[in-house]
Amino acid sequence: MGKEIILSLKGLCKTFGPTKALDDVSFDIYRGEIRGLIGENGSGKSTAMSVVTGIHRKDGGEMVFNGEEYNPADLLSANQSGISIIMQEMNTIEGLTVSENIFLGHEKDYLVFGFKNMGMMNAAAKKLLEEYGLDEIDPSLDIGHFSFEERKMIELVKAVNFEPQLFIVDETTTALSQDGREKLYGIMKRLKEEGRSVVFISHDLPEVLQWCDTITVLRDGKFIDTVEKSSVDEDDLKRLMVGRELGEKYYREDYEKFEGSEKVLEIKSITIPGVLHDISLDLHRGEILGIGGLTDCGMHELGKVIYGAEKNYSGKVILSGKNVEITDIKQAIDLGIGYVSKNRDQEALMLYSSIRDNICLVCLDDLERGIHISDKTEKSFSEEFSKRLQVKMTSVEQFISDLSGGNKQKVSVAKWLAKGSDILILDCPTRGIDVKVKAAIYELMEELKERGKSIIMISEELLELIGMCDRIVILKHGAISGDVERKKDMSEEELIDYMI
Amino acid sequence: GGQQESGAAADDTVKIGVSIWGYTDALGTKVYNFLNYAADALDAEVEFVATGFDTEQTVASIENLVASGCDAIIVCNSSDGVMPKLIKICDDNGVYLAQFFRKIADPEVLKIAESSKYYIGTTHEDEISTGYNLGKALAEKGVKTTAIISWNHGDATAEDRYTGYKKAFAESGIKILAEQWEIMVAEESAKAAESFMAAYPNLESIVVTGGSGEPLAGAVSAVENRGMTGKVQIVSTDFIPTLREDLASGRISAMSGGHWTDPFFSFMLAYNTVVGGYDADGWEELLMDMVYVSSAEDYDNYDKWFNGDVPPYTTEEIQNLAYTFNKNHTIGDLKAAAAAISLEDVMKRHAGMIK
Amino acid sequence: MKELKYILLLICVPLAVYIVFSIMQPENFGSLNSILMLIQQCLLPSLAAFGFYFIITMGLFDFSIGANIVLSGIFGVMLSRSMGYAGLILGSLVCSAAIGFLNGIIYTRLRIPSIIVTVGLLMIYECFGKFLSSESVLSLDKSYRMLGSAPQNIIVSAAAMFVAIFLLKYSRIGTYIRAIGNNENIARNMGIKVDRYKVIGFLICGLFAGITAILTVSYSSSVAAQLRMSSMDRNFTPIMGCFVGLALKKYINPIIAIFIGEFTISLLINGLMTNGIDSTLQKVITGSFLLIIVSFTSYKNKARVVK
Amino acid sequence: MKELKYILLLICVPLAVYIVFSIMQPENFGSLNSILMLIQQCLLPSLAAFGFYFIITMGLFDFSIGANIVLSGIFGVMLSRSMGYAGLILGSLVCSAAIGFLNGIIYTRLRIPSIIVTVGLLMIYECFGKFLSSESVLSLDKSYRMLGSAPQNIIVSAAAMFVAIFLLKYSRIGTYIRAIGNNENIARNMGIKVDRYKVIGFLICGLFAGITAILTVSYSSSVAAQLRMSSMDRNFTPIMGCFVGLALKKYINPIIAIFIGEFTISLLINGLMTNGIDSTLQKVITGSFLLIIVSFTSYKNKARVVK
């Protein structure tokens, strides 16, 4: 491989208020390679790439792209220079059609005497979508008609359509089904074969090792190393990311059969037309119940039903001890059920509010003295729990929006610890979280189990289900297709069989 | 004019449209009742449309009254500027148009009105004289300093009264210490009055030029709260429900108002023109003066003679002002009647009718 | 077919209003002539609403439209005295564009909520109108009133409507404005100069207010300064129309929906007037009627641009 | 220390205004007496602003505050005639609470933007006031005006201020309302009955308008119905005060900031008045002054509750 540099970052710096997101980061990306970019949550991966794509302005350092000094004013000009990105967050705009989204900022190719020729635009979009096997998407429809995954795929098509020299994929795979992932990998491979370059950000190390040629590691906003794929294994990468040996312990190590203790929750014939079909389950004291399956198998909705957040379903969720049916969120919380949403920023945390407010919000019953809630109590209360989860923060008055993903997740969990919930529903609790925080969350789950709390763990990652759960239920098309007890030598394949 | 073909002949009842700001408020109700009384006396029809002083609504109200078959319309227009449009509608449809409570100040609009065949005139109060008389009333009480609270700059009525006051003050050597305009509600007026008293300890009087009673009430209250009743004298225009008590206790020193008969004269102007009593080619300006009260006794008289069971004009008197009943009646008689109306006038005409 | 349902609604509601009043007042309501009059009457708020729609689509508000109409009208009438039609038209348009631009610039610079900016500025515009028109009422000379009557007013409005539809659906400006309305952050990430397009939105809104001003002074042949926020009253009908447009935008072209909405309002007001309903009560009934219509058609999801 | 900077600002701005006018008009401005008077004058808009703050924190608007004050005042005065103080106080409070409740219920039920709901309803409240008060001006009997003057008005206001601070910062209602303002969906997920607390917010806002109404009619001893949205004018000063509160909420207690803001406005208006500045110009100056203050203090990020 002729090692021609396509993009060179030199001494890049970027700060957000008190956070040094990028601290003198320098590395080169070569033409025709797939470069993995890994690091813990908040290590600066997204920031580095948003500086490269003009979304954020760098504070210092320089960038050289194709041999020329490069300083994009915004995403559009980065696109024009030949760099495109699929971002972590959703980046399509509802209210515009699919074709308007695809060509946003590039309308001038479709202007006829100042008129936007929608026919032409739709046809071009259609052709493009078909190229990527997305025949079923009608480009003249509002993009709001489509699912998260379809929209990600549309974004993908849009990003590749610019024929970029450098294509950046920021943590997209977790949002995609296997099929979508295959398409993405295919595109990455094709681009590489055409002599273009790809930067691939993911927390899924095996995936990174499978597809990347070289891997760059960031830690705390600093460049650590760039390594050849062939010279490292998963543990090496982890060590580079975390900066020390990880303890041996990761998942649970006990494999005794869970002795059915008292029932705490009964789920009876839950049905949501077209989503869930006649689901019945029991949860016991001290049990970790895993629910797995493909993203759209209905497991996320099931979590919401149990939490009382879903309204249109038939069947019952009954809290066994008190023998009451759970019908709404407030009641669920009061009865000791906590729910950690998969969509942290949209459903779980008030971003522009302090850690303290977020933790205390569900705990007012315990903090109220008469009708008075004192400042001091709130402060010490929230400090206690954020410290217990080792949230990296300046103080509990810090806004959630200033925390990195992993720390946000910790606050999201801390809230329920503080509330003292007996039953926790964790929906993808480790999504997009680095190994260190993951380990902390697993450890916490074990501790809770020992204290007699019950956990429903909903996850798309089979390994963590296998590693953590006493019992795993697999859903397929909204119905239970598999139900296995904890055992030492369970394999992923066994579960996948139930899923598809 | 072409009065004969314009409807009076078609069916025998004369129909007069009234475009008014509203007819459920205190003043509007009085107008509504009195015009209905007059219409009964004359066997005429009257139709009211409320506009809320909104320009577009005023235009629409005239369009609608024309459509509903009125022979003439009297209007309290929202502004001078809307008149050309109203006149045009009336000209196009052959319907007479008179104003009440208003005059046309804008010379250009006036030209248009003068050249119209169907614009027949207006009734309004002499506002300069109102201000002047009340200013003089203050001078008589020995006041040396004053402050003015008024509503909009640019409002013809407010400006005229202001002019009258200034003239009286200049003649009598009264000094205007401060003024505050655009006061429409009670507490704004109270704030202004309070501020005046705080800033100028030598303030002896406050003029509230008008504004339908609210600003007056605020100023009275502020003066009272400061314990300055009588030391700071208040004059204003437009009678309020508590006026009698206010005059008796000295909270208010002098007041003009009671001019709600104004639309009646425009109504008669319109009626007589429709039935062919007046020459429709020109236009007429009917001036009337307000009723002045400066003591509880004055007010009692007003209440008795204007608001009692016998209206200021009785059925016979109204018929006497109508060409259909009195072929000798001329526009000169109507003008004289408008100019004459006052407490004394009614007391004289109705002496013996009221106990 | 959801579309069909809403299109039917848009046809049936005015029809129902028409029929009800025709039965109540067969003689005085609903002649062809008066329908024509109503169409002309509803042009004015419709035009203002078209412009306002560009703002409200972005989740912003402009309460200075009424003040803009008044000030631009005053400006136009004053210039017409020396420059005739050119003065009237250019005067109004330039003034209204300047106001729109100023709103936009101040909003984007100061970063205060648009409601507050425009309410604050409207007071300034109102006062400015007062200073300009030292006479209490400015009347437009008889020889320049052509645009106030049919068919000229209809032609101008139809042209403006066409421009609004074009800008909103078939131009880059419209696409960007819709994008900003749906998600400002993403739009910014996509390289759209959000602030610039917000200013453009205000500018468009201002210009439509200017066109409204021209037709308003031509229709009522005069204009007077309004003070103490009384110009706010003029915002209400356009805003209501906009909400009809917003509510139905998924199903039919919002500009057309606005026009039909405004027509229905005119129909209703006229019917109430013919039935001798007090003007205050008219507003109450109209207001309630619209609240109900909007709430029926309102498309209840998180995408609502205005809380 | 950012806090310090903003606290200084809150002290220095009114001080500067005071000093400037004292130099310009040493005789007629700024005696201790008149400062006391100004403090009393700014109580009224402050009280209305305290209530409004609960609404605006949730990103909602209530334009019916002015109409609420008028209608509740009318109601209170009418009841005072038969029931004395009890009638005045209960009448105003019950009426204002009912209005607030109605606003909230209609807003949460219809799911139309709060601006539109409250503008629509304010017209209804205005008309209702008109129907109730057939006389043009209702005056409050002399024997029931005690609450209009010092120290009673100061005591009532201080108590109301205390309640506002407590509710906002140290009660569940305030916490929930702030959470809803931050992110409604998340608040809902945390088990907060969002609609219920929105109604409560409107109710609180209404009640504060009721207290304002009591003090207003006691102060000016009379009240009259206002029509054609003229009650809107009464909203402006409270809204401005609220924006001062919103702008500074990160640094000092917003309720206190509101009060100081309102005091500064009173000071400014009084100074301009004493200097014989035309009232139109007064409004312009006050408006611009506030826009500038708010934009200086405005904390510029995505957390803004109102666009």
Ligand SMILES: Nc1ncnc2c1ncn2[C@@H]1O[C@H](COP(=O)(O)OP(=O)(O)OP(=O)(O)O)[C@@H](O)[C@H]1O
């Ligand atoms: N817009 C921003 N404002 C403030 N801080 C930010 C912003 N964006 C990122 N940060 C902070 O900068 C640091 C680096 O964030 P970045 O998004 O680059 O991390 P990352 O490596 O992408 O992490 P993850 O794996 O979780 O995506 C974090 O501490 C984060 O909180």
Ligand SMILES: Nc1ncnc2c1ncn2[C@@H]1O[C@H](COP(=O)(O)OP(=O)(O)OP(=O)(O)O)[C@@H](O)[C@H]1O
């Ligand atoms: N102050 C801030 N303002 C805006 N965005 C911020 C801020 N702080 C953090 N962010 C967002 O959060 C991200 C930084 O956190 P991080 O990348 O750790 O997120 P994350 O949620 O862990 O991602 P994922 O969990 O999907 O890997 C940035 O990409 C940025 O978009």
Ligand SMILES: [Mg+2]
């Ligand atoms: Mg990232």
Ligand SMILES: [Mg+2]
């Ligand atoms: Mg991340």
